[in-house]
Amino acid sequence: MQQTLRLDVTGLSCAGCVRRAEAALSGVDGVHEARVNLATRRAEVAHDGAVTPAHAAAALAKAGYPAAEEDVRLRVDGATCGSCVARIEAALAAVPGVVSAAFNLANGQARLRILVGAVDEADLIAAVKRAGYAASTLTDDRPDAAAERDAADIARLRRDTLLAGLLTLPVMVLAMGGHVWPPFHHWLHGTIGMGTSWTIQFVLTSLVLFGPGLRFFKLGVPALLHRAPDMNALVALGTSAAWGFSTVATFAPGILPPGTAEVYFEAAAVIVTLILLGRWLEARARGQAGQAIRKLAGLQVREARVRRDGVMQMIAIGDLVTGDEIELRPGARVPTDGEIIEGRSDIDESMVTGEPLPVTRAAGERVIGGTVNGAGALMIRATATGKDTVLSQIMAAVADAQGAKLPIQSLVDRVTAIFVPVVIATALVTLGLWLAFGPAPALGLAVVAAVSVLVVACPCAMGLAVPVSIMVGTGRASELGVLFRRGDALQALQGVQIMAFDKTGTLTLGKPVVTGVTVLDGSEDTTLAAIAALEATSDHPIARAVVAEAEARGLTLPNVADAKAHAGLGVAGRIEGRMLKVGAARFFDDIPQGLAGTVAAWEAEGRSVLFAAFDDRIIAALAVSDRIKPEARSVIDALKAAGVRPAMITGDSRAAADAVAAELGIETVIAGVMPTVKAEALAELARQGRVGFVGDGINDAPALAAADVGIAMGSGTDVAIEAADVVLMSGDLRGVATAHRISLRTMSNIRQNLVWAFGYNVALIPVAAGLLAIFGGPMLSPMLASGAMAASSVLVITNALRLRRLRAVA
Template identity: 40%
Template sequence: MKHIYKITGMTCMGCRANMERMLNDIDEIKQAEVDLDKAEAVIEFDNHLSITELQDKLKKAGSHYQIHLNDKEALKYHKEKEKSKKDFKGNGVYYCPMFCEGDKTYDKPGDCPVCGMDLIEQPSSSKSVTYTCPMHSEIETDEPGNCPVCGMDLVPKQTKETSENTTYKKLLKKFKIALAFTFPIFLIAMADMIPENPLLKIMPLKYWNWVQFVFSLPVVFYAAWMFFERAWRSVRTWNLNMFTLIGIGAGAAWTFSVIALIFPGLFPGQFKTEEGTVHLYFEAATVILTLVLLGQLLEAKAHSKTNSAIKELMKLAPNSAVRIVDGQEQVISIDHIKKGDILKLKPGDKVPVDGELKKGNAYIDESAITGEPIPVEKKPGDKVSSGTINGNTSFLMEAEKVGSETLLSQIIKMVNNASRSRAPIQNMADKISAYFVPAVVFIAIITFIVWKFFGPEPSWVYAFVNAIAVLIIACPCALGLATPMSIMVGVGKGASSGILIKNAEALERMNKIDTLVIDKTGTVTFGRPSVEKVVSLSGLNEDEILSFIASINNNSEHPIGKATVEYAKNKGIKLQVIENFQAVAGKGVTGYMEGKNVGLGNEKLLKQYHINYPDEVRNEVLKYQNKGKTVSLFFIEKEIAGFVVIWDAIKETSIEAIKKLKEAGMEVIMLTGDNKNTARAVAEKLQLSGFKAECLPQDKLKEVEVLQNNGKKVAMAGDGINDAPALAKANVGIAMGTGTDVAIESADITLIKGDLKGIVKAKNLSNSVVKNIKQNLFFALLYNTIGVPVAAGILFPFFGLLLSPMIAALAMSFSSVSVISNALRLRSIRLD
């Protein structure tokens, strides 16, 4: 195929010859002819090049001429070529909505090899950006640059066709076709019930039967053929499922009708009409398939809502950002942001990546991440997270975490993983499902036999129709979907409320928790300690003692250590050099300063290093501890040189949350590394069920084990490295999102806000999800327990009622949709 391009920059025949030579030297071009008068090049390709690739090759060849797309045909080809790369920009991860193989994923769309359901695309946190020309919308590319047609700057355009939309559109098209051909078949069949059938005046019944056959072909072999493919695969692999029953039932009805149409003489008289033709079931087969197709269509629509929370989170990240380079503003794709970049946020902008505010002040709306509606004030030095929204001021920030490292990306990853995990309660449904399809087939066979030998005339017809109704009404999918749909929606609901759940098992276990163990610093308190007072007990003045305390804490990651360092810096105190620094878990820190052994910590640290602790010092310290304040003692060699008084305010939300948890019947116990006096004061203010002070990491672990051995179901909430062992051991570990990475990694649930109210929400969420799962399982079991016997004809001897296969198909289609719809109710529950 030849394409015509516009060329600018040619002024003479030498230019023309030079351009033609360079074009013909390109390997992918079969032949090129350049016309100077028209300023055009007619190019025939061996292997087509996009306009960008063609421009690059000419540039490398030394051309100073500009080549642009010119004719409509070339523009169309370019559009199709570029669009083919972008039509579907999914993240390449797909999973079965019934989780037949656990958390296994697939790298391309299709059907689940076990149950045959359409695979669902896992939402991705990546932001795929397409750039387009404002004047020529057909131009699309992955990179910013200039339009190859008019030279204008390309602008970002977000285009993404999700797999769910693709599946829905595909099913909608097939449903329309199925409906268009099924409706006439249904009218032909139903017309027989009208006195003096008007259709028979047009032509005899045997010809109308052929019309039904012809109209059924598009339904069976195009619109619904996938059901038979899935049925055959399920039998071949012996993963029997819903499609097995549909394939057998609808396939039997259609095949019977075709044989009866072609060879009517094979069938006894009771199968025949007054006209001598056999009763056909084209309308039953096509209506069944069309209704099942409708069910699949509604399911596809409902599935798109089950992970809506993830999709809403994905929308929080902007496509582009403003980067400051040499004082100039550059609009760049979010994918091009690098660590260390200085970004400018204007009023109303979304924060693109995680970082630190460098210049300016702001009020950041973090509600979509933490679930809290009140904007948070930020000043230089404060951290800002991707997906949050700037208020009405401008500020500069430095990018620290980009791409998959951002908080938003980690949230989406955790929610995706949790959504695909299996809850223990699902095991019951799996055991039932394993025997379900064979049992239904067996019941269908028994139904056929009973109606054949004990049913009224025409017994063959009754036997056949009722056996098909049994196969069609049974719905193993309702059982299979009962748990995963509730888990998926529940996990998404949690994420939108600031509760990140690592797996479905943790969400289910939270429902049974009766004892909550909590840390103090950063969990009950704000975790932002402030220095109230520095006391010198030696010949050194308070500033000198503060210098020593801040110097040894400068290497510590503990919140108390950071508080003393910040306090010293604000007072302009110069820090000393500390050698051989060592953090003693649960006790304090030690090191060498000017050749002397120094340390800062609690009473346990003093005992370990045999430090003299006079009673008068102990009594003075006790006064502060009884007020709920923390005191860290500083020693040089074997003598106490001073101490620092730390105050970490208790969160008002902690008091409110603990009250609600206790009202719900939970015991709340505090385990802290702080001293007994401080711990007692805090415990009394919070009205805790109990507390234990001076706990080392192993003590917290041991206490959790003791509670578990006493039959308690324990949840542990903490935020520090010393909490990690207990978090891992507890039935449910709950990490404060404001805490350390180690604590978060060890936990089953992470509270982004770092607030105990999140535990109340997590408990309520767990209760609601487990209740929803049980409702779904009950409905699925009840539906099949009632539906199968009714379809078999159990009501006929008493009430003369039989269930048409078409009604059975309608009931089956809506059973799965009902389960999904019930799961979707979790999106609207209140958690506080």
């Protein structure tokens, strides 16, 4: 059985890093597929079950991209001796993803080192409990680990950038001050002299390169030695070339050809400073891109007030178990998924479903963890805890979607696989051509051109172009109640040409009512009671409507034996020894002439018709009507405006389907199909273009799975939701148009990023090589090259952040 392992990866700075990390993970025995996302720093490894986090971490470490680790502390109660210590440590160490575990008997604390993303605190707590001890998080208000790491990274980059800037400023003044204000040059020459000026620049630049800029050498040099150069290698090569040439010119000028002893310390220092500035701004922007997950995590409650053994007590959310009775006070956030057992209140579900208006919930109805209670006091019974809650599943789905690699990414992968080596080769060729054909003294010009080529290239922007847009787009979608369960559905949805809808419960409210009863033989109430008794064994909306009608009439339902559902046809069973069948016309051989006129009139009005037969003789017909959802027409119109052709596929009769289609403006209608045939109907539509399907019931699952993109209503069945690629959490049909808009805008954003990332390099690498200078134009300064390179990644992320302003279709 295929399993998925997740790890956070460090040391990633460009798409080349991603490719090498993926290659390292793919080389582990048992790995089927490895994906690494540059924006989230997350690796996802699909394997056969034999791969442990330790195996994957070892492969990443060997490649130079160690898996992120963090310290976790737990409070453990019940330990009394040394054997307890050994047992607790063994239990924790056995959890996949734990690097080390140590328990202190004196203070009752367990300290662990874990691989980030590979293990949850809930797993650790469960492991301790299985060993026979109680465990809990040490601090309930502990911030999210990812947010902590992001904040620490931003703070570190800020500190290094400011330090590099302070050291670089004097170098810039000494080197460039005379160009800005000529008298400064004469003053400098007449006081400390150029030799001393160069020495000061050497000292300050060295501090920049081997202080804040040391990170580029730590990562870049090993990458070069492993013949797998990355962006850090380009920066290390460029800055060390400028620094090395300048150092020789300062302390051993006689080695250089006459007239070439110039220094470029300011270029090396400014390159490091500007690139650090770019990464600082990039880290801040990337933090904003990941806000969706942090917002969802912020909905999780830390404690709950639980009634156990008749006593109310506050317990940590990690200690909740299914069946716990939880007191929910007015204005409080719902701690976990549950069912209301006492009270009635309005619940604000907007943070989970995207639906702005509160919904009224009463006893017997479900509530979702993370939503906010209104003015009423409630008692709820926990129905799911931990990873099983809706909120946890949403967070997991969003994380999966954000980590997905879209088909469009393959273009980026092919380019970045050869990009950095090509840049290094281009720099060497540039150096050689300038030395061979450049005007004297050519060495200085050759160094400037080669360094500019190395620095201006930006695989970082290429690597971020796709994943950061996915991250922001899917995150914003989740805030609007649209959950992309598969990341590649984001790209597939924008290419859908035909959007097919199920009718009942999707285009209609799914709450039909009986609007007509005709009986050929016997009492109407007696016959309706028998039909309702049989339909009570089904959960189909039409069956519920028949039962509701019988209950409204106060009828007593007889007992049913041997009830059996026939998918897409109806239901059959024995009542008082006689076989009763209830279902659509296709469930019966023929329809009596006595019912033909009435049935034709009902169908002309768009009503669904049920027939009932005792011992294969039809004795009655029922008309059932379902109201069209108020927003259905606007959704159909919005899809048409976007160039998507709507269609309807339903098991209802042609007349009923046509009546709904006519009201909504749907021209393509496929009616009277069995659930298993819906997938075949989609295949017919697929000959005309890419097809999406929207449904909500169990019978829609095959069609949802068969469509290019399956969209399930969140109000539908679990089976339908599991088969879908996209889930509309609120069940509001407008989510279909919203999901399509998000897909269009996100893919457009990705294309904009790619055009910028590729176009930037295509345009500036020749300029950096000196193309303009050949025709009398200027050389591109390495300082300007570094500024442009740093700006490119920031621009890509900033462009992606515009997706946060997306609005739902009204």
